[in-house]
Amino acid sequence: MGNCVHSMRAILELELSLRPSMELVDLQKILFQAAFGADHMLRWAVRDPELFRASFTREWEHASMTPPEGTPVFQIVDPDGRIARLHISAAAAAGFDPEHLIDLLLKQPWLNGDSGRADTILGQAALLGSPSLLPWTWAQIREAGMPQAPPSHSRVYGETHYRLVNDWESMGLRASGRAVRLAQPGQCVEARS
Numbered sequence: 001m002g003n004c005v006h007s008m009r010a011i012l013e014l015e016l017s018l019r020p021s022m023e024l025v026d027l028q029k030i031l032f033q034a035a036f037g038a039d040h041m042l043r044w045a046v047r048d049p050e051l052f053r054a055s056f057t058r059e060w061e062h063a064s065m066t067p068p069e070g071t072p073v074f075q076i077v078d079p080d081g082r083i084a085r086l087h088i089s090a091a092a093a094a095g096f097d098p099e100h101l102i103d104l105l106l107k108q109p110w111l112n113g114d115s116g117r118a119d120t121i122l123g124q125a126a127l128l129g130s131p132s133l134l135p136w137t138w139a140q141i142r143e144a145g146m147p148q149a150p151p152s153h154s155r156v157y158g159e160t161h162y163r164l165v166n167d168w169e170s171m172g173l174r175a176s177g178r179a180v181r182l183a184q185p186g187q188c189v190e191a192r193s
Helices: 008-018 024-036 039-047 049-063 088-094 098-107 115-126 138-144
Strands: 074-076 084-087 162-165
Touching: 008 024, 008 074, 008 115, 024 115, 024 138, 039 049, 039 098, 049 088, 049 098, 084 088, 098 162, 115 138
Parallel strands: none
Antiparallel strands: 074 084, 084 162
């Protein structure tokens, strides 16, 4: 990967291009994900791996029938370039094996994000408030703050099918022997085949 650092501006520009009608709660969700990664999902998955497996399998079956339409396999969400959304419809279209993905998701490393990381990420996003990039002001973003738990996406955000990964590169994912392009700021990362 080469220790790429992504700017919060580029991360949020990409998010806005994928979901132009996102609401403030959707911003809070991606910021929470950038700060704390997939640990909330891992806590649930470790407690009940069979339920996690069944849930993922059902979602895979549903999402794999939906064309990805420009949705990337991976969408980098944090400035360190490690945390990413694994978009299920794009992964299915790229030829990933769902059983292998489940095993990798269950075995992924913990992030152990903390309040200092969360404050830094929230501050970076707030600086992009209106009129810079985001439709909300610095004050609105700071007032909304970092949620204590991951919020649900807004209704206008649309249907989503993804799983968060704490370190996409450490998972060593390959899709049917082909390189998988990542949607990320600055185009500085590309998966190896």
